[in-house]
Amino acid sequence: MASPTPLLKDELDIVIPTIRNLDFLEMWRPFFEPYHLIIVQDGDPAKTIKVPEGFDYELYNRNDINRILGPKANCISFKDSACRCFGYMVSKKKYIYTIDDDCFVANDPSGKQINALEQHIKNLLCPSTPFFFNTLYEPYREGADFVRGYPFSLREGVPTAVSHGLWLNIPDYDAPTQLVKPLERNTRYVDAILTIPKGTLFPMCGMNLAFDRELIGPAMYFGLMGDGQPIGRYDDMWAGWCIKVICDHLGLGVKTGLPYIFHSKASNPFVNLRKEYKGIFWQEDIIPFFQNVVLSKEATTVQKCYLELAKEVKDKLSKIDPYFDKLADAMVTWIESWDELNPAGASAANGKA
Ligand SMILES: O=c1ccn([C@@H]2O[C@H](COP(=O)(O)OP(=O)(O)O[C@H]3O[C@@H](CO)[C@H](O)[C@H]3O)[C@@H](O)[C@H]2O)c(=O)[nH]1
Numbered sequence: 001m002a003s004p005t006p007l008l009k010d011e012l013d014i015v016i017p018t019i020r021n022l023d024f025l026e027m028w029r030p031f032f033e034p035y036h037l038i039i040v041q042d043g044d045p046a047k048t049i050k051v052p053e054g055f056d057y058e059l060y061n062r063n064d065i066n067r068i069l070g071p072k073a074n075c076i077s078f079k080d081s082a083c084r085c086f087g088y089m090v091s092k093k094k095y096i097y098t099i100d101d102d103c104f105v106a107n108d109p110s111g112k113q114i115n116a117l118e119q120h121i122k123n124l125l126c127p128s129t130p131f132f133f134n135t136l137y138e139p140y141r142e143g144a145d146f147v148r149g150y151p152f153s154l155r156e157g158v159p160t161a162v163s164h165g166l167w168l169n170i171p172d173y174d175a176p177t178q179l180v181k182p183l184e185r186n187t188r189y190v191d192a193i194l195t196i197p198k199g200t201l202f203p204m205c206g207m208n209l210a211f212d213r214e215l216i217g218p219a220m221y222f223g224l225m226g227d228g229q230p231i232g233r234y235d236d237m238w239a240g241w242c243i244k245v246i247c248d249h250l251g252l253g254v255k256t257g258l259p260y261i262f263h264s265k266a267s268n269p270f271v272n273l274r275k276e277y278k279g280i281f282w283q284e285d286i287i288p289f290f291q292n293v294v295l296s297k298e299a300t301t302v303q304k305c306y307l308e309l310a311k312e313v314k315d316k317l318s319k320i321d322p323y324f325d326k327l328a329d330a331m332v333t334w335i336e337s338w339d340e341l342n343p344a345g346a347s348a349a350n351g352k353a
Pocket residue numbers: 016017018019020041042043078079080081082083099100101102172205206207232233234235236265266267
């Protein structure tokens with residue numbers, strides 16, 4: 001009997017930022033092979049990235065990014081995983097899943113391999129509940145529901161824009177925590193999916209993340225990091241704070257929890273400390289900024305929200321460091337590039353832009 005068609009086979013792209021050969025795909029082959037991959041090769045474009053046979057993919061290196069975006073390419077980070085957001089921009093699909101190349105298939109407590117992509121798709125295809133917390137977690141799962149006292153007027157939920165997965169083995173800790181707890185491994189499998197309540201920010205990790213590109217794609221800019229930038233490893237955090245403010249404003253949902261992947265490689269905590277340290281104290285001002293930012297009622301699209309946010313960043317965060325002035329400009333360049341590559345009603349076919 002033919003196996004069932006994978007969910008969203010022709011409506012989802014898998015985006016992988018990489019500086020190495022993609023042998024990790026062999027372990028994901030049963031789950032990923034039916035899908036189209038967008039590989040964003042970082043670092044030296046002269047290096048050849050080996051992709052295992054049988055995968056349908058398009059690959060972009062820095063020369064491609066510069067050719068496609070021209071001077072606007074300066075909004076795409078170089079020598080940092082933040083470059084992955086270029087893949088979101090050139091995709092023509094409704095959904096994106098992004099994963100790091102040191103993330104492997106994890107096993108659930110029963111020992112069964114976890115199809116992380118399938119779980120993300122389920123998360124995205126069912127509503128979120130940001131306006132009232134359901135204490136039995138995801139109410140739409142088999143064997144769960146809304147609990148007593150949950151308003152019936154809110155049980156329809158809202159469209160889910162983002163599905164944030166977690167990691168067994170190497171947790172996504174910041175450098176100071178990594179330095180203090182070098183041997184700590186995450187072995188705790190928590191069988192839960194939660195909607196992050198409206199008005200609450202969260203630290204979005206980019207290594208096991210899926211989103212609805214049509215609902216929130218233009219806000220998924222992974223901030224300027226890497227070569228020539230004063231901080232690193234805050235690309236996904238920046239995107240997470242921006243998308244959450246915009247999802248709250250537009251009435252969209254963000255979920256976190258299942259699925260887990262197995263994160264295999266701990267990046268160097270000393271290198272990470274050098275990348276993160278400014279962000280660690282800057283974020284004490286950045287978080288209150290995002291907690292207090294108000295988007296106007298005229299901000300009815302993601303692009304309009306994002307451009308309002310960029311203006312607020314320029315007006316209110318540039319006093320922290322001139323970096324935020326540059327970042328605000330890059331946010332605008334990102335939207336201009338997004339709209340150039342994604343004119344309204346663009347097709348869903350795979351394409352090499
Ligand atoms: O210069 C680079 C370095 C790496 N990559 C690719 O990006 C991902 C992540 O790389 P790695 O696993 O080495 O680093 P981590 O510290 O574990 O990354 C996680 O921490 C955050 C970084 O902001 C983020 O949540 C995760 O990415 C791999 O696919 C590398 O090949 C790159 O493109 N450029």
